[in-house]
Amino acid sequence: MELVARKADLVRELQFFQQIVERKNTIPILANVLLEASGNEVTLLATDLEVALRSRCEAAVGKPGSVTLPAKKFYEVVRSLPDGDVNIETDKGGTTVKVSGGQFSSKMPTLPREDFPSLPEAGGGAKATIKGKSLAQMVAKTQFAITGEDTRYYLNGAQFVLRADSMTFVATDGHRLALVNVNHEGAKGDEIKAILPRKTLAELGRLLADGDVEVKYERGENHLFFEIGPRLLISRMIDGQFPAYEKVIPKGNDKHVEFERDRLTQAVKRVAILSNERSRAVKMVLDKGKVEVTSSSPEFGEAREPIAIEYTGPALTICFNAQYVLDFLAVVETDVVALELKDDVSQAVMKPVGADGYDYTYVIMPMRV
Amino acid sequence: MDAFYASVEQRDNPALRGRPVAVGGDPTTRGVVAAASYEARTFGVRSAIPMSRAVRLCPSLVIVRPDFQKYRAVSQQVFALFREVTPLVEPLSLDEAYLDVTANSWGEPLGVTVARRLKDAIKETTRLTASAGVAPNKFLAKIASGWKKPDGLTVVAPERVELFLKGLPVDALWGVGPVTAAKLREHGIDKLTDVRTRSQADLEAVVGSLAPWLIDLAHGRDERRVQPNRPSKSSSSERTYATDLSGMSEIRQEIDKMARDVAAWLQKRGITARTVTIKVRYSDFTTVTRSHSTPLLTDDADAIAARALALLAKTEAGARPVRLLGVGVHNLDTDEDEAPSAELKLPFS
Numbered sequence: 001m002e003l004v005a006r007k008a009d010l011v012r013e014l015q016f017f018q019q020i021v022e023r024k025n026t027i028p029i030l031a032n033v034l035l036e037a038s039g040n041e042v043t044l045l046a047t048d049l050e051v052a053l054r055s056r057c058e059a060a061v062g063k064p065g066s067v068t069l070p071a072k073k074f075y076e077v078v079r080s081l082p083d084g085d086v087n088i089e090t091d092k093g094g095t096t097v098k099v100s101g102g103q104f105s106s107k108m109p110t111l112p113r114e115d116f117p118s119l120p121e122a123g124g125g126a127k128a129t130i131k132g133k134s135l136a137q138m139v140a141k142t143q144f145a146i147t148g149e150d151t152r153y154y155l156n157g158a159q160f161v162l163r164a165d166s167m168t169f170v171a172t173d174g175h176r177l178a179l180v181n182v183n184h185e186g187a188k189g190d191e192i193k194a195i196l197p198r199k200t201l202a203e204l205g206r207l208l209a210d211g212d213v214e215v216k217y218e219r220g221e222n223h224l225f226f227e228i229g230p231r232l233l234i235s236r237m238i239d240g241q242f243p244a245y246e247k248v249i250p251k252g253n254d255k256h257v258e259f260e261r262d263r264l265t266q267a268v269k270r271v272a273i274l275s276n277e278r279s280r281a282v283k284m285v286l287d288k289g290k291v292e293v294t295s296s297s298p299e300f301g302e303a304r305e306p307i308a309i310e311y312t313g314p315a316l317t318i319c320f321n322a323q324y325v326l327d328f329l330a331v332v333e334t335d336v337v338a339l340e341l342k343d344d345v346s347q348a349v350m351k352p353v354g355a356d357g358y359d360y361t362y363v364i365m366p367m368r369v
Numbered sequence: 370m371d372a373f374y375a376s377v378e379q380r381d382n383p384a385l386r387g388r389p390v391a392v393g394g395d396p397t398t399r400g401v402v403a404a405a406s407y408e409a410r411t412f413g414v415r416s417a418i419p420m421s422r423a424v425r426l427c428p429s430l431v432i433v434r435p436d437f438q439k440y441r442a443v444s445q446q447v448f449a450l451f452r453e454v455t456p457l458v459e460p461l462s463l464d465e466a467y468l469d470v471t472a473n474s475w476g477e478p479l480g481v482t483v484a485r486r487l488k489d490a491i492k493e494t495t496r497l498t499a500s501a502g503v504a505p506n507k508f509l510a511k512i513a514s515g516w517k518k519p520d521g522l523t524v525v526a527p528e529r530v531e532l533f534l535k536g537l538p539v540d541a542l543w544g545v546g547p548v549t550a551a552k553l554r555e556h557g558i559d560k561l562t563d564v565r566t567r568s569q570a571d572l573e574a575v576v577g578s579l580a581p582w583l584i585d586l587a588h589g590r591d592e593r594r595v596q597p598n599r600p601s602k603s604s605s606s607e608r609t610y611a612t613d614l615s616g617m618s619e620i621r622q623e624i625d626k627m628a629r630d631v632a633a634w635l636q637k638r639g640i641t642a643r644t645v646t647i648k649v650r651y652s653d654f655t656t657v658t659r660s661h662s663t664p665l666l667t668d669d670a671d672a673i674a675a676r677a678l679a680l681l682a683k684t685e686a687g688a689r690p691v692r693l694l695g696v697g698v699h700n701l702d703t704d705e706d707e708a709p710s711a712e713l714k715l716p717f718s
Contacts, residue, residue, distance in 0.1 A: 172715065174714050174715055174717075175712050175713070175714060175715065176715070177715060243717045243718075244717070244718075245717075247716075247717065247718075248715040248716055248717055278446075278449075278494070279711060279712070281711065298381075319711075321712060343665075345664055345665050345666070345713065346664055346665065347664075347715065347716075363715065365664075365712065365713040365714060365715050366713060367711040367712050367713065368711040368713065
């Protein structure tokens with residue numbers, strides 16, 4: 001294989017592969033990216049067997065063929081090269097690959113192309129076209145609520161539901177739940193439901209970061225396919241039943257408070273500095289016309305900051321994990337957010353006020369005071 | 370944890386540091402010492418002795434009333450640290466536990482490293498010291514943990530078990546109190562390894578059913594696993610009737626009364642519950658249970674009775690004659706799984 005590609009093109013594509021390749025290198029080939037050169041382009045491919053990414057960029061192909069290269073080092077090398085052309089060429093004997101540019105030249109070990117896993121093929125499944133901007137928005141507003149290493153494997157992802165006229169993403173870690181609904185101008189029969197792994201959401205977030213694109217979505221038997229411009233993201237689906245989340249979204253929260261988002265964010269951030277490091281508990285003490293955000297811990301002392309609000313209901317003290325509140329505040333764009341409460345032990349709801357084109361509900365379980 | 374209650378008090382009140390402190394009851398009544406600081410121990414003050422005697426042993430003793438809520442909170446912090454390392458945590462008390470760290474979340478190959486890191490984490494989180502024993506089984510680990518205190522770390526590696534056993538007096542064993550130890554000494558058994566020289570029958574004559582256990586330990590054998598499963602705490606009240614009940618008002622009355630009994634049980638202990646369960650056994654012995662959970666903890670008799678009665682409507686009690694009725698409460702606020710974190714869970718089911 002022999003090809004010449006522009007550095008900028010290669011770097012732009014290779015960066016998307018960095019989070020895909022296996023870190024813990026249990027199967028050596030999974031640390032590599034597969035390059036296949038033919039026609040006037042080179043196709044790049046990497047997978048960790050859960051998520052796979054295929055992309056391509058323009059290239060002048062001298063000899064068609066394929067090689068695999070360690071994804072991290074290959075990226076680092078290409079990125080450090082001066083702007084201009086990058087030469088990639090299989091060495092004699094086929095155990096190393098020459099990568100050169102400017103005055104720089106290098107040889108890197110390669111692993112046999114045959115070792116590279118074959119990927120599931122799209123085709124035949126339910127299909128839909130989604131607005132990239134909507135998908136990016138749903139990912140950003142839910143991915144932080146996915147649980148870490150949970151034995152309830154079906155919580156290690158977000159549920160994606162696509163209907164003819166709307167799309168839903170929902171994620172929960174058992175203490176909070178993020179649910180976002182976006183309008184969708186689709187066709188009848190678009191209904192698709194799947195649980196997407198955390199890694200898929202993170203990668204979608206990266207792939208959708210630049211510009212508004214159309215995403216072609218397809219559901220295979222065990223995999224989901226997202227075609228985003230020249231790139232194809234393939235994700236395993238999490239097999240399992242997502243919990244009946246509608247049940248935990250409270251209906252009767254009769255205490256309604258609105259905050260300026262920035263004001264609340266700053267107050268919670270400041271007060272949380274002196275909260276218990278482990279629990280990160282901050283209290284919100286509601287009373288007529290104000291809420292006081294407070295924290296205290298035996299080690300660090302205590303902090304408080306009042307915020308004037310419109311509130312005429314009964315006094316109420318409720319305690320939250322500050323991180324949960326900040327996670328929500330970090331992803332909403334509206335100037336005003338609402339907090340709806342029932343009492344100090346039931347689910348609280350946070351919502352953006354005046355959100356345009358989407359509906360976002362964030363349910364948080366309080367902490368015991 | 371070292372001198373746990375006393376250390377917590379000394380931590381929180383600088384005036385107590387460096388002074389002999391006993392946590393416990395009133396010396397003028399029948400209070401006993403629940404915990405003694407190391408300063409107090411040099412005077413011979415130990416836990417479980419009457420406070421009046423403690424004061425005689427150490428006239429400068431500072432007596433502090435126990436604040437179990439505080440100790441429990443600290444205990445929860447410590448147990449949360451344990452459970453970060455392994456789910457196999459068997460609590461012995463508020464401040465003592467067995468941990469099986471054969472597999473641990475830190476991926477540490479050596480038990481001693483796990484112990485060292487845990488001790489550090491405990492110190493960092495609670496500003497208190499703990500002593501640890503690392504050994505191939507529970508009995509040896511328990512003894513090792515008390516070998517050096519405070520802030521001790523004793524390791525009994527498998528190849529050193531024999532040497533370790535040879536140095537043990539017989540009363541170093543857990544479960545061998547002064548009375549049993551005295552009996553054994555009368556029979557020339559001073560050291561644990563002396564047990565090996567006697568037949569089981571001889572030993573049984575001295576210590577009864579303790580003999581097989583003692584023989585195992587004398588050989589360093591202890592196959593007991595670390596048992597992380599704590600029995601789930603709950604309370605219930607039930608009654609079987611001499612003649613089957615079929616009158617609805619009578620059945621409701623019984624359920625109401627039992628619900629109030631369990632509420633009283635909760636109130637007496639100052640605890641609250643999330644789940645109310647009822648049990649109905651029909652005359653043909655088929656038994657059904659119905660339960661209702663809320664995120665709200667309660668010990669309110671009216672609320673619990675109302676929920677129990679609502680559950681009754683979900684059974685065929687009355688339509689079918691009933692021979693047994695029961696009401697129970699579960700998911701108490703003392704359940705330890707909930708306790709380390711005050712974070713409530715979304716009520717998915």
